[in-house]
Amino acid sequence: MIFLRSMISHPRRVGAVWPTSRWAVRDLLGMGDLPQARTVVEFGVGTGVYTGEILERLHPDATFLAFEIEPDLASAVAERLGDDPRLRVINDSAENVEQYLDGAKADYIVSSIPFTSLPAGPRQSILGAAREALKPEGRMLVLQYSTAVLPYLQRLFSPIERRLSPLNIPPAFLFACSVPEGPIQEEEAQESTGSSGLPYALGALALGTLLLLRRRRRRKKRSRPF
Ligand SMILES: C[S@@+](CC[C@H](N)C(=O)[O-])C[C@H]1O[C@@H](n2cnc3c(N)ncnc32)[C@H](O)[C@@H]1O
16 A cells, blocks of 8 residues: 555656566566675665565675665565664665665665656666666666666666566566676667656556555445444
8 A cells, every 4th residue: 555655646756556576576586696695785675575585585694775765665664674684774765875885886786666757867867876886797687667778778788688577467577787898889878769658657657546546445335334
């Protein structure tokens, strides 16, 4: 319910009506080698579906910074998983990741932020901050509901491994982005022409509102005296 409410208040930022399925979470995390990592960062914790799975795979000495911009979501996850000494749930924008790393660099960034429905400014800042925060051999694992993000990723990362997670609703596109050794090739970094995630965000908002109204109606019915 907190997730749905966040979606209704900030549809472009939340960008989904329900959390990612366990299948897609596992598919995305399977694109990295988390048990070997010592510093892991999550962007867009939501209800913590990745956070719990990451903790299960993480080395006992690892550090895990998990960013969530919505205060209610951040505090719900901190309450549920915050006993784990490796985890720090941070209620701040992912753009500010460097401030929290204390000079360290990340082996992995796991992101489910809806980059294509975000305005260009925050999208560029978050992706730029991610690239700066990664070790040279680090990777950013990204889940999206369309491939529209690809040109933005290609401007900063190379190579980019791609997969599809078909059992998620809707099917999810997965990207494992490496830090390039040299400058990015111009033709790879071409600007996308007008594929915006806004229609998806609006559709998700409409669906979320319907689900919320249906739930409220059911609750009212249940509380009515016979
Ligand atoms: C599509 S939801 C994914 C939530 C969860 N990780 C999942 O997969 O179910 C995107 C999440 O990113 C969060 N978010 C959006 N912009 C953010 C930012 N700049 N910094 C941190 N979190 C952000 C939203 O509040 C939302 O919880």
